[in-house]
Amino acid sequence: MKTMLLSRAVSKPGWWIFGIAMLAAAWWGQPLVDSAHFENHFFGVFWYSMIVLGLMFWVMPAEQYTDGTILERRIMLLGLVPVWKKSELVSAFEQVELTQEPNVFGKDSVWLSLINSEDGEISRRFVFAYFPASQRGIAKAQQMAGDLSQISGLPFAQAAAEV
Template sequence: MAQFVARDVTRPGWWVSGLVLAAAGWWGQPLIAPDHFERAFFGLFWYTMLALAVVFWALPSERRFTGSAFVRRIMLLGVIPVYTRSQPVSAFRQIVLETDPNVVGPDTLWVLAEGDGGSRFAFMHRRATRGGRARQLGLAKALAEASGLPFAGEVLDAG
């Protein structure tokens, strides 16, 4: 039985984002010990927005295919499961590789399990570079074979 796992914490962007958040916290230090009220307001705003960003950053997702179900887990720092949602393979009818156009940079490729009534399970996304396209196509075909769902091919998202 093949098992596929896609974790956000294994992507370099997640770690770079954490470093950027730490640097933003360090950079904002002068805002929390101000001489003027205006700077205190900016400090409160700065750290409130930073705290909100840290909450989203600290809860990356993990998607997996277990052989009989597609599972999405929200993990605290990528280690401790906080929320789990499981959907059986029977809830989906096909695997699709969807292209989402980007204004700047390469497009984004999504490997999706599509069900009836517009339900979808986004398994993995990657930039549409030459290597990224080949890896996503391979993943979509392997996921289709392992799940028994047909691979519908690549679709260009109209918006």
């Protein structure tokens, strides 16, 4: 039996919280549409167009998959039906890497990637997953990086620093 590794946006609480927040915002904006004032209708159209835009991103979460030979990124309709996918061979990459990137707001991000470098410069990168740079997030990232390294047969390059 072949081992596989999957990173799904719909398995993260933030995806569900965003969806609930969009539904609450849609419900909260009802008085803009039901009003007798023309100005409120204008703001209602703007309000609901922003909600529709947010929901368009929400209904198309991404997931990354590998079985050790291929890497696949899929955009899924509500996390169920594949709409778009891109595949690459694992052999096109040299190592698994964790990098920590500072964010302007909130905690930093830790990115789990497969990379290929030429002359010391990264020439290709396939981002497999990201995590908040908390102690718990870094521990999850390091665990997934180890699993990805084991499944792919690629060396694990570096670990993100603890924050």
